[in-house]
Each structure stands twice: as structure tokens, then as C-alpha cells.
Amino acid sequence: MTRANGASSPLPADRALLLTRAAEHALRAGLPDHAAHLLQPLRAATAPSPARGRAALVHGMLALRTGPVADARASLLLAARLLDDDGDHERAIRARLGAAEACWAMGDAAAYREVLGPGPSGGGLLERFLRAMTAVVGGPGPDFGGGLRELRRVVELAADEDDPELLVPAGSASLVLGDLTAAGELGGRALAVARAHGxxxxxxxxxxxxxxxxxxxxxxxSARAHAEEGVRAARQAGESNVLAHHHAVLALVASLDDDAEAVAALAAAADATAVRHGLAQARTLTQWALARADLARGRAPDAAARLRPLVRTGPRGGHFALRMMAVPCFVEAALSSDTDREEAAAEAVEALAGYAVWAGLGPDPQAAAQLLRCRALVAAAGGDDDAAEAHFGQALDRHEDLDGEFERARTALQYGQWLRRQRRPGPAREALRDARVAFERCGAGVWAGQAEAALRATGAVSAAAGAAASAAGAAGGSGAAGPEPPSVLERLTPQQLRIARQVAEGATNREVARLLSVSPRTVDHHLRNVFVALGVRSRVELSRLVARADEGER
Structure with missing residues (x-):
């Protein structure tokens, strides 16, 4: 098949098209290695024109699913040009859709718009989807409203569609619009049809x-169940990039209940591919998951450090479609950290300015309630107690009209902790019990533990502790009592004990410093020694230990 000068000889047109069709079938069947093998005889310089564009399309889709997405973008743009030249406009549109998907995975909104230009003409679902996404990606602009209307039309057209290759982008349109119920319905239909047709x-x-x-x-x-199934399906199809996204979703779900090591393992599994293949979306999700795991365990400074780059724009910022979703976690982490309070408040206010605009566009049903919660935290940090209470109340009212137990529980937790610091133990207990029960209902065990620790710090005794105490009392109703075991808190010096109790009640290092008339550096020094003396690693663990010790003394 080679000439003496080393150049490849042209393939007959019928053989080139046969190989290309076979590669397309292998790709759809989840056999990427076989598809790549079938394309080996085809070279851009020697393949006849009708096959060149289709071969480039298969190469690009292989890279999109299994390789660096920047390479996929280049291959798919080449395929679109070749297919347009051949008059194969339907495949050219699918090539542009793939190139846009590569830009999305890269987190490059400008490249996404550049790939699509003004968008293809025509009234089909894909053409409408691409035109609409050109208008809405990157945020509000002159065509933003029209783009949202076009996306809604895409979702409407999908009602009569049974091609899963079209139902998936229609589901993505629903996610962009914040119509999450429609996204679930379209995704479910796409899944059913795809399975039925292999x-x-x-x-x-x-x-x-x-x-x-x-x-x-x-x-x-449900998200965990779908992502776990997605992991199995992506492995079967040999699609490493989609596998990374499913691992990233699992990491975010695991941040509710699993131990920190499990979250880290899932994040590492996603990052192993995300870093190598340039998957900014998956990378942003894993960092968000690790930060949320830090927050659940009382490690606010670590969470803030992870989230700070994610909520910023620029080449080192988070993915443009996820940046705003991470803002509420960042605000909570920044304002809970033992850093300069004025600087933390300024960062929170700056992040909330963009978040307020985004929330007003309606892409996330939870955004309005989360915005009010964040405003309550900012007001509390600034000492505006009236505004803080008003915003917390408004946020909880908004949550009542929404699905999503977890975010409502987080608002109740923050409200209860604020009430406790206001020395209002009765209302604090009510809010914290509500948070604990809600966390337990949605399977957020780690967060339920945080609510339980805060509840105990108000002086409340948990149901489990009360039952244990009653059982012990019944068993020990007769006979002499044994010697009282020494409290673990006796290991601390008087100053360490004062600091430990204040921190267990939710005070920051700066608040403790003001209360005890010492420097924050002194508080930090004593608190480190407290952690060593008691064998705890976080403020949440300290709060639990102090609560248990106090129960034992009563």
C-alpha cells in the first residue's frame, strides 16, 4: 500500500467509505479501540473527499470521549469544515456540537462562542440548541433573553423526539434553564431509548x-444511584472522560455523608483523567466536593482556600457554568474562617454581587433562598442582628416552597448557630433540631453530626443520650455507685478550658480573643494545645467532646 517514496497510496472510495462506516458503528457500540483501528488505513492526504470528513468526525468524537478535549475540539472543527464542503450538513452540525461540548468541558466560554459563531441556520432541534447556547454561554448579553427563549423552544420540540442523541442536548438545555424536572424527564427518556437500541x-x-x-x-x-450506574456504563463504553464526570458527581454526593477519605478517593479518581485531559468541569466539581467535605467537618479555612479560586474568573478560576453554584459554600467558609473579618466580609460581598445577578436569571431553583442565607451571614458578621434575623427568616420561608432538603437544613443549621451565639438557646435548639432531622432525612450524616454537636452546645441532651442515661439510671437504681471517672477536660489548664468552651459554643478565634482580652495568636496557640491534649482534629470534634464531658458531669 506504499510507494517507493514512502507516500501512502490513495484508498478506493468504496473501501474508504466502508471503513468509515464500520468505525462509526464501532464508536456507537462502545468499542473505541476498534473504531480507532479501523481508521488507521485512512489518512487525510489519501482518503477520498466523502470519507475524509466522516473519518475526522470519528477521530474527534474518540478524542472527546477518551482523550484531551483540546485535541477533540481541533479534530471536530476540521470535520465540520470538510463535511460542509461535501454538502453533509447534518453531520457538520453534529461535529460543531461535539466541538462546542469540548469547549464546555474545557471551561472556555469564549472558545465555545467562537466555535459556533452566529450559530447554524435552520429550525431543527440541534440548530436551535446551538444558536441558543451561543447567546447564553458566558452570561447576560444583548441576545441573552432570546437565547433563553430558544432553549425553551428546544425543550418543547424534544417532547415529540425519540432520538436519544437529540434528547441528551435537550436535557442539557433544561439544566441551563434551571428546569430540572424537565431535565430529569428528558434524561430518563434518552436512557430508556438508548438501552432499547443498544x-x-x-x-x-x-x-x-x-x-x-x-x-x-x-x-x-438518586444522584448517587445514577452516577454509580454511569460509572459502570462509561467503563463498559470505554469513555474515560464521561467516567471522570461521574466520579466527580459521586465525590460531591459523598461530601454529605461519607468520610473524608472516601471523598478524597472519588475526587482523585476523577482528577486522574480531568487533569490529563483538560476537563475543567470535572476538576471544579472535585474541588467543590473536597471543600464541602471540609465545611462539614468544621475546617472552614481549608474550604475557603479551595473555593476562593473556583468563584473567580480567569484562566485559574472555576468552570463558568459551576462558578456561581459554589458561591454559597465560599461565603460560609470565608465568614467562618479565623482570618481578617473585614477582608472575609469584603470577599463575601464581592462574590455575592455576581451571585445576585445570576440568581435573578432563574437558572437554579435554590439560588434565591441561598442568596438570602448568604446575606444573613454577611449581616451577622457585620453585627447587624436585625438584618441577619430577617434574612434567615426569609430564606427559610423560600425553602418551604422548594424541593431540596439539604439546602434548607444548611440554612436552619446556620440560623441555629447564630441564635446560639446570640444567647437565645430555646430558638437555637428548635432550629438545630430541625436541621439535624432534615440532614438525617436526606442522608447527610456528617452534617447531621455537626447539627447535633451545635445542639449539645446549647445544653440540650440528644434522644440517644437521654435514652442511655435513663437505661443507666434504671440499671443502677439499687446498689452503691462506683467512683466517678475523671473528666477528660481536667487535662486542660484553666485558660485552655475557657477557650475550649467558647470554641465549642461556636465562637471564632477572634471572638474568643475579644472576650478574654488576649490576642488571636494567643488563642490559636492555646487551641492547638487543646487539640493535642484532647486528641481531636477539628472544632466539630471538640464541640462533641465538650458536650459529652458536660453530660457526664450532670
Missing amino acids: LTTVVPRALEVLAYAELRLGRHV
Whole structure:
């Protein structure tokens, strides 16, 4: 097949098209290695024109699913040009959709718009989807409203569609619009049809739409189930990039209940591919998951350090479609950290300015309630107690009209902790019990533990502790009592004990310093010694230990 000068000889047109069709079938069947093998005889310089564009399309889709997405973008743009030249406009549109998907995975909004230009003409679902996304990606602009209307039309058209390759982008349109119920329905239909027709490569992408919809609705158990199924499907289809996204979703779900090591393991599994293949979306999700795990365990400074880059724009910022979703966690982490309070408040206010605009566009049903919670935290940090209470109340009222137990529980937790610092133990207990029960209902065990620790710090005794005490009292109702075991807190010096109790009640290092008339550096020094003396690693663990010790003394 080679000439003496080393150049490849042209392939006959019928053989080139045969190989290309076979590669397309192998790709759809989830056999990427076989598809790549079938394309080896085809070289851009020697393949006849009708096959060149289709071969470039297969190469690009292979890279999009299994390789660096920047390479996929280049291959798919080449395929679109070649296919347009051949008059194959339907495949050219699919190539542009793939190139846009690569830009999305890269987190490059400008490249996304550049790939699509003004968008293709025509009234089909894909053409409408691409035109609409050109208008809305990157935020409000002159065509933003028209783009949202076009996306809604895409979702309407999908009602009569049964092609899963079209239902998946329609589901993505619903996610952008914040119509999460429609996203779940479209993802479910795409999944059912793909399975019925043996479209192996569509299954993990349909499951990805479902997992994202459930995640944003706060249905974390369902999100975990879909993502775990997505992991299996992506492995079967040999799609490493989709596999990374499913691992990232699992990491975010695990931050509710699993131990920190499990979250880190899932994040590492996603990052192993995300870093190598340039998957900014998956990378942003894993960092958000690790930060949320830090928050759940009382490690606010670590959480703030992870989230600070994610909520900023620029090449080192978070993914443009996820940046705003991480803002509420960042605000909580920044204002809970033992850093300069004025600087933390300024960072929070700056992040909230953009978040308020985004929330007003309606892309996330939970955003309005989360915005009010964040405003309450900012007001509390600034000492404006009236505004803090008003914002907390408004946020909880908003949550009542929404699905999503987890975010409502987080607002109740923050409100209860604020009430406790206001020395209002009765209302604090009510809010914290509500938070604990809500966390337990949605499977957020780690967060439920945080609510329980805060509840005990108000002097309340948990149901489990009360039952244990009653049982012990019944068993020991007769006979002499044994010697009282020494309290673990006796290991501390008087100053360390004072600091430990204040921190267990939710005070920051700066608040303790003001109360005891010492420097924050002194408080930090004593608190480190307290952690060593008591064998705890976080403020949450310290709060639990102090509560248990106090119960034992009563």
C-alpha cells in the first residue's frame, strides 16, 4: 500500500467509505479501540473527499470521549469544515456540537462562542440548541433573553423526539434553564431509548444528565444511584472522560455523608483523567466536593482556600457554568474562617454581587433562598442582628416552597448557630433540631453530626443520650455507685478550658480573643494545645467532646 517514496497510496472510495462506516458503528457500540483501528488505513492526504470528513468526525468524537478535549475540539472543527464542503450538513452540525461540548468541558466560554459563531441556520432541534447556547454561554448579553427563549423552544420540540442523541442536548438545555424536572424527564427518556437500541455510548451521557438534575434538586440518593450506574456504563463504553464526570458527581454526593477519605478517593479518581485531559468541569466539581467535605467537618479555612479560586474568573478560576453554584459554600467558609473579618466580609460581598445577578436569571431553583442565607451571614458578621434575623427568616420561608432538603437544613443549621451565639438557646435548639432531622432525612450524616454537636452546645441532651442515661439510671437504681471517672477536660489548664468552651459554643478565634482580652495568636496557640491534649482534629470534634464531658458531669 506504499510507494517507493514512502507516500501512502490513495484508498478506493468504496473501501474508504466502508471503513468509515464500520468505525462509526464501532464508536456507537462502545468499542473505541476498534473504531480507532479501523481508521488507521485512512489518512487525510489519501482518503477520498466523502470519507475524509466522516473519518475526522470519528477521530474527534474518540478524542472527546477518551482523550484531551483540546485535541477533540481541533479534530471536530476540521470535520465540520470538510463535511460542509461535501454538502453533509447534518453531520457538520453534529461535529460543531461535539466541538462546542469540548469547549464546555474545557471551561472556555469564549472558545465555545467562537466555535459556533452566529450559530447554524435552520429550525431543527440541534440548530436551535446551538444558536441558543451561543447567546447564553458566558452570561447576560444583548441576545441573552432570546437565547433563553430558544432553549425553551428546544425543550418543547424534544417532547415529540425519540432520538436519544437529540434528547441528551435537550436535557442539557433544561439544566441551563434551571428546569430540572424537565431535565430529569428528558434524561430518563434518552436512557430508556438508548438501552432499547443498544446505543452504548449514549447511556453514560444520559445518566450524566440525570445525575446533574438530581444533584441540583437536592435528591442526593438518586444522584448517587445514577452516577454509580454511569460509572459502570462509561467503563463498559470505554469513555474515560464521561467516567471522570461521574466520579466527580459521586465525590460531591459523598461530601454529605461519607468520610473524608472516601471523598478524597472519588475526587482523585476523577482528577486522574480531568487533569490529563483538560476537563475543567470535572476538576471544579472535585474541588467543590473536597471543600464541602471540609465545611462539614468544621475546617472552614481549608474550604475557603479551595473555593476562593473556583468563584473567580480567569484562566485559574472555576468552570463558568459551576462558578456561581459554589458561591454559597465560599461565603460560609470565608465568614467562618479565623482570618481578617473585614477582608472575609469584603470577599463575601464581592462574590455575592455576581451571585445576585445570576440568581435573578432563574437558572437554579435554590439560588434565591441561598442568596438570602448568604446575606444573613454577611449581616451577622457585620453585627447587624436585625438584618441577619430577617434574612434567615426569609430564606427559610423560600425553602418551604422548594424541593431540596439539604439546602434548607444548611440554612436552619446556620440560623441555629447564630441564635446560639446570640444567647437565645430555646430558638437555637428548635432550629438545630430541625436541621439535624432534615440532614438525617436526606442522608447527610456528617452534617447531621455537626447539627447535633451545635445542639449539645446549647445544653440540650440528644434522644440517644437521654435514652442511655435513663437505661443507666434504671440499671443502677439499687446498689452503691462506683467512683466517678475523671473528666477528660481536667487535662486542660484553666485558660485552655475557657477557650475550649467558647470554641465549642461556636465562637471564632477572634471572638474568643475579644472576650478574654488576649490576642488571636494567643488563642490559636492555646487551641492547638487543646487539640493535642484532647486528641481531636477539628472544632466539630471538640464541640462533641465538650458536650459529652458536660453530660457526664450532670
